[in-house]
Amino acid sequence: MTEPAPNGTPAPSSEPETLPEPDVVFEQRGKLGVVTLNRPKAVNALTAGMVAAVLEQLTAWADDDTVATVLVQGAGDRGLCAGGDIVAIYRDILAGGGETASFWADEYRMNSLIGRFPKPYVAFMDGLVLGGGVGISAHGSLRIVTERTRTGMPETTIGFVPDVGGTLLLAHSPGETGTHAALTGAHLSGSDALFLGLADHFVPSGRLAELAAALEHESAETAVVRFAEEAPASALEAQRDWIDACYSADDAEEIVRRLRAAGGEAAAAADTIEAKSPTSVKVTLASLRRSRGLTLDEVLVEEYRVGLHCLSGPDFREGIRAQVVDKDRNPQWRPATLSEVHTDDVERYFAPLGDRELVLWEKESDHA
Template sequence: MSQHVRAETRGPLGIITLDRPRALNSLDRDMVLAMEEALERWAEEPEVRAVVVRGEGRGLCAGGDVRALRDGPDEAAVAFWADEYRLNALIAGYPKPYVPLMDGITMGGGLGISAHGSVRVVTERTSVAMPETRIGFTPDVGMAALLARAPGELGTHLALTSSTATGADAVYLGWADHLVPSDRLGELVELLGARLGAPEVTEETALGTAHDAVRSLALPAPEAPLAAEREWVDEAYAGDDAQTILDRLVELAAEGHEGARAAEEAIRSVCPFSAVVTLESLRRAAVMDVVDVLAQDLRLGAALVARGDMREGIRALLVDKDGAPRWHPARIEDVDAREVEAAFGGD
């Protein structure tokens, strides 16, 4: 078990609390295994009718502990991802209502333990992102499946630029189900316990009961800021070629689209190889289920950690914080298509 994970039962609820607030509840291997153990145990206990997952501090979870991955051997990073992705698959197929409270920062691996759930809750403070291209990696934890299925090309935009989105955006994107005021989350947990503890609730009706309980405290989701960006985003990000996308963004920026200008600058700042791999990953994920996407994530993780860009990105962004990563290659137009295919396990 992990000192940073509290797993307790309260009536019909199993409650997991991530308690590593100074690191924004970033996941290490012990935390992943502790969550897995609790979820597997509660899946077999009939008195536990639903699981709630929450985080201490300013967010649910900022992702995996990439600083630790940078300091260890490649094999340790791949082993961590294998454990993490097994947890993500367990959540995606969990047999009981799984209710993540995505309050505050919920990014990277934090979305892996929440966006695959069945009763997903965001708040007005939620900030979601898959920012992996900024550190020489690619959106993992099965999120390529959800990015690929987001409205239009918004998932492609978010993945390539490593942009953040709001709680209302998360509902619009299909990553969350309900928006509840942050000051009512405690009340929500109590209400879930009361509703699911009623004797008439069965295994078959528990999911609907959980949704009804959350819905009774939820607000109508405000208009998603991303919805207003759909027209130019869909125009810019269509197709399978990253360089073509950049060229379209340049054209749109010249026409006065400030969003396109910011997107172009963001894509030019992220790891070029990661950007090209990410675009290909999303296109493949569009016809894959979450389990298959997680298997793809593991292959890509092993390939990318061996390249060196990831350690360089973590150094520049999180360790030295100089904001000047030295990517190889330095430009998207110089990325070798054969190396990209090899990262997916091709020849």
Template sequence: MTDAEVLFETRGTIGLITLNRPKALNSLTHGMCVEVKRQLDEWAISPSVQAVVVVGAGEKAFCAGGDVVKVTQSYKAGTSEWRDFFHDEYLMNIAIAEFPKPYISLVDGIAMGGGVGVSIPGDLWVATEKTMFAMPETGLGLFPDVGGGWFLPRLPGETGMYLALTGARIKAPDLYALGIASHVVASDKMGDVIAALANADIKDLDDVRAILDGFHNDPAPAPLAEVMDDIDAAFAGISVEEILETLANNPDEWSAKQFKILMSKSPTSLKLTYAQLKRGEAHDNFRDNMRMEYRMVNHVMRGNDFYEGVRAILIDKDNAPVWKPARLDTVSDRDIEAYFENLGSQELNI
């Protein structure tokens, strides 16, 4: 297989995208984002391509996120690479969301952060028994970007807020129950799925859905179903503080675990993510959400917690980030409002 970071080919009637950095769990680089958007723009007007399918190379991951270590290094070095990365990643997310033909994500393995952004804005999302989904950004001093402000508030009940704040990892049964995964297919059938799509005459999304239906197997009952009432009761709070108070006042083991998890996250990220989802819920379209998230990420880069989270989790791996501010009560509403301020000449160019 070629050394290219992302591969493009046409198979029959489909365009196939393969994220090709298996040793790095297919994490996205700036170049990959640029190339995916460029290819989508081309396939959007190509009569021979009736649908697009995206997969990840290797056995472990679909895509474990973006290359945030390189992003933080760029900012500290004073280069523009970090801004270029987010700018072009978000343009790629928009291109996926607005792609005029069926866009199908075959998510076989880990899908976190940027891997969610290269898949969920599409039309159909296929999980396998190896799929593991998470938006872990509050533990990195960031927020669930790449469209998290759009899709998370639209999940059932308060599950979106729960996933966003805690970074909980979920698998195929929960993904299917929440409607994130449209289908669940055995991992060893993925090649057959691609072949079936490539050999089909795809006129619309219903044609794709009918093909995937033929491979689908209902997963086991969703573990989240057992705590859905608890999620809705706790994560419907009118603030992060109220969510924590509800969890602290519940004596059960699940609530105590969620409380402990939240207390380990960046206080700024928790409040910022809460505000992001509330604002994203009111947006009329995906573009408005991505414009908001681009403002947010530019402001985040000027702070402390993103660098500290990346250091603690991905570089030094001591898992002991020192957040600043360290307490929720020292992160004011005015502090959070500043993350949504217009960037002027540096607004997302869409």
């Protein structure tokens, strides 16, 4: 117990004050630059401050000759990253959405930089890797999944649309499997991620620490290949026949009709889709089709347009409320059915933003 000072006030403690840990930690270990997302209680959900810090550090490491490889990993044992901090987004929507627009601009610049990073970028996609977690990992050059990986783009569940370049990644998945993943928002295994093209190698989670140590002095490709093992079979790949047949339509209502007619797992997928925001489902389908043939930067600009239009619509706010604020899991979508969402309604989400358009790399010096 601290003894009181002569005047009766407690004496100052001799123990140093414990400062809170930063939300993201940067280290250089040998030739390896390590990014550790450090909000384990929130499954390392990304905040605006974290994204800005990662963007600044990656920009510095890109030109640092003492760094040969970059590794991104998550603190704790629950996952790399569960996405963006949607509670913070919800609060900002109620206040007008300005902070979220700025957050996304930096996040998409970070995604763009990862996609063109000049050095090996290794991502440990262990545990949960959702939404923004996909953006900080799946654009890298060496993407590692494990037996614990649960990944996906679940945005239609909260009245939003896959972003962070996710529509480009899923548009290039085999056949229509990416369309299925995007519309249903399904959580996918590491094997499914490999099949979809969201990852490159399977390494057991118990060996990730050894791999990280090897990356400090070995070339990234050599180290990763040495630790990689054959992944279990992908359940999604086994379902490809009915997925390709049902999701090849460019109309969401026709996709649902085909799924119901196919029965079994396909009919269950139809139930899942019809529980999502009808507007999000249709805008997501349009985003996937439009992403084919575009570059990552072009897709990010378009996703930013869609995102800002979602901020001003009713379903994004309602979806977050139902899932994580009130947690009643009973969103009241507006409109409530796919048939009520018309082509003009969808096209409005892709309308240019004027002076609010996303600028990627003309302003790169702002983050140098």
